[in-house]
Amino acid sequence: METLEQIKNRAELAARGARIDIVVNPGPSQQSSLLIDNAHAVAVAQFLRDHPALNFDYCSNATGVDWLDRVVKKTTKVKQIVDGVEKEVDQTTEEKISGYLEAVYHLYSMKHKHGPLIIRMRTGDRAAGARLPSLTPIWRSAELQEREIFDLYGIHFDGHPDLRRILMWDEFVDHPMRKDYAPPDDFEWEPTPHDDVLERAKKHYEPRPQLDGAEQITAQKP
Amino acid sequence: MSEGQIDEGLRSELQRQGVWVTSMQELYNWGRKNSIWPLQFGLACCAIEMIATAASRYDIARFGGEVFRPSPRQADLMIVAGTVTKKMAPQIVRLYNQMPDPKYVISMGACAISGGPFKQGYNVLKGIDRYIPVDVYIPGCPPRPEALLHAFMELQRKIDDQKLTGANKAQHLEPAQPSEFPVPAFGEHDLEPPANPDVFQAPKLERV
Numbered sequence: 031m032e033t034l035e036q037i038k039n040r041a042e043l044a045a046r047g048a049r050i051d052i053v054v055n056p057g058p059s060q061q062s063s064l065l066i067d068n069a070h071a072v073a074v075a076q077f078l079r080d081h082p083a084l085n086f087d088y089c090s091n092a093t094g095v096d097w098l099d100r101v102v103k104k105t106t107k108v109k110q111i112v113d114g115v116e117k118e119v120d121q122t123t124e125e126k127i128s129g130y131l132e133a134v135y136h137l138y139s140m141k142h143k144h145g146p147l148i149i150r151m152r153t154g155d156r157a158a159g160a161r162l163p164s165l166t167p168i169w170r171s172a173e174l175q176e177r178e179i180f181d182l183y184g185i186h187f188d189g190h191p192d193l194r195r196i197l198m199w200d201e202f203v204d205h206p207m208r209k210d211y212a213p214p215d216d217f218e219w220e221p222t223p224h225d226d227v228l229e230r231a232k233k234h235y236e237p238r239p240q241l242d243g244a245e246q247i248t249a250q251k252p
Numbered sequence: 253m254s255e256g257q258i259d260e261g262l263r264s265e266l267q268r269q270g271v272w273v274t275s276m277q278e279l280y281n282w283g284r285k286n287s288i289w290p291l292q293f294g295l296a297c298c299a300i301e302m303i304a305t306a307a308s309r310y311d312i313a314r315f316g317g318e319v320f321r322p323s324p325r326q327a328d329l330m331i332v333a334g335t336v337t338k339k340m341a342p343q344i345v346r347l348y349n350q351m352p353d354p355k356y357v358i359s360m361g362a363c364a365i366s367g368g369p370f371k372q373g374y375n376v377l378k379g380i381d382r383y384i385p386v387d388v389y390i391p392g393c394p395p396r397p398e399a400l401l402h403a404f405m406e407l408q409r410k411i412d413d414q415k416l417t418g419a420n421k422a423q424h425l426e427p428a429q430p431s432e433f434p435v436p437a438f439g440e441h442d443l444e445p446p447a448n449p450d451v452f453q454a455p456k457l458e459r460v
Contacts, residue, residue: 198375199339199438206374213374214442219454227372236456 031144034062037084044081045073053150063134063148068163071151072189075168078137078147086137086147089169092176094183095132096156096208102127129156131185135165135172153185156208164190182207277416284328284354285316285411288404291327291347292320296334298361298394305397315404324350329407331400332386335363335370336377338443342435348384349432353424356411358403359386362393369393382447384433 032040038050041064048070053063066074078086101124108121131153138145153160164187166173176187177196184205187193195202204211217223220231258273266273294302305312312318321327324347336344348357359380362368367378380386387410388403395403414422423429433451436443 197339201438201440203440211374213372214446216378216442216446219378221457234454 031139031142031147032083034064037078037147038064040081040084041074041077044077045070048074050074061146061148063150065150065152068151068153071163071165072168075149075165078149079168083142084147085139085141086145088138088140088145089135089165089171090138090146091134091136092165092172092179093134094179094185094207095134096183097127097129097132098156098209099129100127101125130154131156131160131183133162133176133179133185135169137169158184159186160184161186161188163188164193166190181205184208280416281412281414285408287316287319288329288356288407288411289319289321289327290317290329290331291324291351292322293347294333295336295340296361296363298333298364301394301397302331302333302360302400305400310397310401312401312404315401315408317404324348325352327351328354329356329358331358331360332364332380333360335368336380337375338377339375339438341377341380341383341443342438344380345383345433345435349435353431354411354414354422355424355431356387356407357384358388358390358400358407360390360400360403361395362391365389365391377443379452382452383436385451 034052038052042048042050049067051065053065055062078084103122103124105120105122107118109116110119111117112119133151135149136145137147137149151162153162162185164172164176166176166187167189173191174196176190177193179185180187180190180193181195181197182205194200198206206213215230215233217227217230218234220227223231258275263273294300304310306318306320317329324330328351330344330348330351332344348355357380359365363370363376364380367373367376370376371378377383388406390399390403392399416422416425424431430450433448436445436448438444
């Protein structure tokens with residue numbers, strides 16, 4: 031398979047005006063991915079599927095990611111003059127990144143037997159009506175998985191043929207895979223609670239009986 | 253000797269003479285307990301063990317329970333075999349309501365009892381006994397076929413002990429006892445109600 035840079039350059043040439051960024055994954059898997067701008071996502075996806083050298087004809091997986099508002103600390107070495115001597119000093123800067131939702135697709139080529147190529151799309155914010163273009167017209171296998179993303183993360187996919195909830199019932203209003211989701215409080219019967227379940231179960235405990243002071247007499251040290 | 257029972261010594265003496273003595277209640281319960289027809293449905297991996305129980309190696313037919321019915325109208329026993337998701341729970345209660353009396357429920361495996369390993373999940377019902385009464389619980393994840401056979405025999409014992417008349421007669425013979433239970437509705441955040449208070453009350457724990 032071509033490198034991500036080659037694919038990015040090819041796709042930007044093919045889909046005019048498309049802006050593609052490479053999201054680097056420094057972890058052991060080294061699976062870096064392409065971040066595609068929403069306006070040209072369908073054109074880029076069509077290019078990735080149809081280009082004879084790439085032919086990513088199989089979308090094996092589509093899923094969502096919820097990113098909360100976060101602060102990223104960066105340390106840079108800055109030259110400063112300390113006590114008349116020039117030294118390199120670490121300077122930390124904080125950058126605030128507002129939250130967004132992400133849809134991630136894993137692409138393979140059955141024809142060339144290469145992959146995976148990972149592409150991402152980001153919404154502007156985490157608001158209720160966050161929208162992304164649907165890639166179901168390009169890869170039919172994304173249909174049910176985009177419905178799952180819609181159900182659990184609340185991303186609306188424009189151009190999806192049948193966008194409704196798939197796991198939860200239609201009357202349900204929450205999106206359970208969002209990080210700020212609060213599950214229903216039915217922890218009234220937890221025989222062996224621990225950790226956060228213990229904290230939830232404690233809200234259902236009956237208050238301790240009022241002590242009358244007699245127990246302190248036996249507890250006093252001589 | 254209570255009402256409706258025969259002295260065991262007298263009965264065995266009569267049997268030795270070739271006279272078989274019984275009562276309407278014993279005959280009725282003997283017929284019922286030896287042909288318990290389960291409802292044919294499964295929810296998760298426990299259902300695989302249930303299928304194994306029905307197959308030749310474990311052979312639930314030895315106990316008269318091999319006739320799995322695809323219709324609740326013909327079933328006596330509901331084996332809740334597997335995880336009950338909140339999306340599935342109303343259908344389970346509806347199937348139970350459609351079964352004719354007398355009807356029994358076996359809650360098979362950790363999930364059907366309490367939610368099991370998925371108890372804290374937002375999508376899993378914390379035990380089917382929140383909506384329908386359960387006769388026999390089987391612990392295990394999943395329980396072995398022998399455990400299901402044991403539960404089946406426990407249920408047979410329970411049926412055998414049921415009285416047809418008197419103050420403590422079987423519940424299905426009491427006209428005041430409900431045989432149908434309200435089906436929970438799909439709410440915006442959870443099932444409504446989250447449990448039927450007539451059936452389920454959370455046990456009170458002494459905490460020190």
